[in-house]
Amino acid sequence: MSRVRKDPRAERVARTLSETGRRPRLDLGRREAGPASGRPRRDPWREWAASLAGESDTGNGRKRYDRSQRQMNRVEAAHFARTRDGLDAVDVSPGQPALRVIDEPAFLVFAVVAAAGGRLSRFDRQVLGGARLLADAGEGGGAVVAIAAESIEGLGEAGADRLVVMPRASTQRERAEVLKAAVDALSPRHVLFAEEGDSADCARRLSVALGEPLFPDVEHLTARQAVRAIRNAGAEIGLAPPRLMTLGEDRARPYEDVPCEAREIEGGGEIASPDPAILSVEIIPGDPAKLALSETDFVVSAGNGVSDFGAFRDLAAAMKGTPGASRVVCDAGLMPRQAQVGASGTVLAADCYLALGISGAPQHLQGIAGCEHVIAVNTDLHAAMIERAGLAIVQDAQLVMPALLNLLKEREA
Amino acid sequence: MKTIVLLSEAKNPVSGRQQPSRLEAQAIGLAAGLDEAPQGLHAGSSEEGVAAGLGHGLGGLDVVETPAGDDPLPALSAFLRRAFAGDAPPALILCGRRGEGGLETGLVPYLLAEMLGLPILADAVAIRPGEAPETLVVDQAMAKGARRRITVRLPAIVTVHPLAPPPLPFAFGRMRRGEVRRHPAPAADAPAAGTLAGERPHRARPKLMRTAGTASGGANLHVGPEPxxxxxxxxxxxxxxxxxxxxxx
Structure with a gap:
């Protein structure tokens, strides 16, 4: 690590306003260039102001803070700017444009996103974040190209400059062929995959088709090196980031900065010929009622505020969610132990969590830490689950459940 | 149908003793549903760990004795080419997602498929013979509990997903009775490299914390709405x- 050496005299000259008087006049508060380390300086006052989520509705002027301790991104900053007049969105990240545009990229970095169900998952965002890191490496100027089967919402916020929409392939072999055509056409510097499911499969097919080595399951990715474990995690190997890589889950930070443009470009190849060895392909969707909690994407969960468990099970089935429960409910024998969510139950990987009558003990919140969206229905305004939730409803869960069931029946009719 | 299961040199992460890889033991379990005596195939210097596969249901084990640290691919492909040219060619080759104990790239099944000209399917959780002869129905695990059911023409290579049924219970007597056939390795083109460039002792690195998702805004709090x-x-x-x-x- 070599740091740029500080030149105090040059800094003093840069800050000098006038030297006409007896003493030179300096502007000591001026801060044009960022610090030498390149990391932006934190402003705790601004962060604190930005985390103010609103005043309490009870009218006593009690402030509500979002204490999830995350760095604000621009979407949230805009959200808080709307709820709080005194704070401008630009205040959170001053001097930055609203959209990041790279017109003439010096090189390209491919990020292959699975986006099951047309939504970016956590892992997809991490792959895009890793690609963004590689595109901004060195002197920067690279562009991230998201490779997806369709246009997906939120690609720009996740850090994609360009988007190549691939034709829908029924088999993995066809998918790899189309991707190889795109790699030949656009010749990216890096191609980044997720080490999971179809992406991992596609990475290996592409590696064999191109005759290039693959650097799988990267544990540590920086602009200078990519590191992965080998020999039963007894050794590791670190190289300058190679061309084909797959990224392990939770290994790269998602991009949270100025949105990129995610402009669609041409580049996807055509599907040449169907695979003669594959006779039929059929997709069987998972049944949420029978899925394990660790595998599902939507959990409907009951806590101490729920007493009618028949209605709760009907509701979980009608909402196409997997039923879960808090420890209290499982201890009472009202739900099976496999349904318990939390530190001593299952730690979820779901996208969305609907908490009915759950106050949110710390052990329970640990179990839902990975959930992107949380909806809480609880009678206590000051419950931890209400604070954690993206949609918080202060109401009795026993009253909301039949209303939800009725509404779902109306929708189906 | 004749089935071959590829086995690798897994080690226990704590004791360092050789043991069968769990995924390969699951592959043996899947193979046992199609073939009464599935055969194991291993290329490496020691059979201590892979012999336990016999106790999990393998009918026999072929070990190609390559020097430690050598690339197993030429030995495996030469053995399989001979097997396909023989009078009882295998119909199905099963393996884990990636071999353990070596470079662990997971490329070996794909390179074998390329060399032998076979189709390859990844992440199987269930397999059964198809209605037509010489076909196989494979259920692949996908995200969110979905499954992709593919009918493939045999012979084929299939890799196994961790959600496949658990391995058959280990039986010591079955392991002792199992036959281990040793084969000499084909002449290597290049001597094995002891360590790779850039190799060093492993350092465990923390994963990203799974922090909270969307923050609650004032607009998203509703106090006492009608149900x-x-x-x-x-x-x-x-x-x-x-x-x-x-x-x-």
Whole structure:
């Protein structure tokens, strides 16, 4: 690590306003260039102001803070700017444009996103974040190209400059062929995959088709090196980031900065010929009622505020969610132990969590830490689950459940 | 149908003793449903760990004795070419997602498929013979509990997913009775490299913390709404975020 050496005299000259008087006049508060380390300086006052989520509705002027301790991104900053007049969105990240545009990229970095169900998952965002890191490496100027089967919402916020929409392939072999055509056409510097499911499969097919080595399951990715474990995690190997890589889950930070443009470009190849060895392909969707909690994407969960468990099970089935429960409910024998969510139950990987009558003990919140969206229905305004939730409803869960069931029946009719 | 299971040199992460890889033991379990005596195939210097595969249900084990640290691919492909040219060619080759104990790239099945000209399917959780002869129905695990059911023409290579049924119980007597056939390795083109460039002792690195998702804004807190209004809000939130769709509003 070599740091740029500080030149105090040059800094003093840069800050000098006038030297006409007896003493030179300096502007000591001026801060044009960022610090030498390149990391932006934190402003705790601004962060604190930005985390103010609103005043309490009870009218006593009690402030509500979002204490999830995350760095604000621009979407949230805009959200808080709307709820709080005194704070401008630009205040959170001053001097930055609203959209990041790279017109003439010096090189390209491919990020292959699975986006099951047309939504970016956590892992997809991490792959895009890793690609963004590689595109901004060195002197920067690279562009991230998201490779997806369709246009997906939120690609720009996740850090994609360009988007190549691939034709829908029924088999993995066809998918790899189309991707190889795109790699030949656009010749990216890096191609980044997720080490999971179809992406991992596609990475290996592409590696064999191109005759290039693959650097799988990267544990540590920086602009200078990519590191992965080998020999039963007894050794590791670190190289300058190679061309084909797959990224392990939770290994790269998602991009949270100025949105990129995610402009669609041409580049996807055509599907040449169907695979003669594959006779039929059929997709069987998972049944949420029978899925394990660790595998599902939507959990409907009951806590101490729920007493009618028949209605709760009907509701979980009608909402196409997997039923879960808090420890209290499982201890009472009202739900099976496999349904318990939390530190001593299952730690979820779901996208969305609907908490009915759950106050949110710390052990329970640990179990839902990975959930992107949380909806809480609880009678206590000051419950931890209400604070954690993206949609918080202060109401009795026993009253909301039949209303939800009725509404779902109306929708189906 | 004749089935071969590829085995690798897994080690216990704590004791360092050789042991069968769990995924390969699951592959043996899947193979035992198709073939009464599935055969194991291993290329390496020691059979201490892989011999336990016999106790998990293998009918026999072929070990190609390559020097430690050598690339197993030429030995495996030469053995399989001979097997396909023989009078009882294998119909199916099963393996884990990636071999353990070596470079662990997971490329070996794909390179074998390329060399032998076979189709390859990844992440199988269930396999059974197809209705037509010489076909196989493979259920692949996908995200969110979905399955992809593929009918493939044999011979083929299939890799196994951790959600496949658990391995058959280990039986010591079956391991002792099992036959281990040793084969000399084909002449290597290049001597094995002891360590790779850039190799060093492993350092465990922390994963990213799974922090909270969307923050609650003042606009998203609703105190004491009517239950019908609350239900409408919940469904609208689910549909806006693309979690579920519930028919026309």
């Amino acid at each position: 019908e209004e609350a239900a409408r809000l919940i469904l609208a939130y689910l549909e806006d975020n693309g979690i579920r769709r519930y028919g026309p509003a």
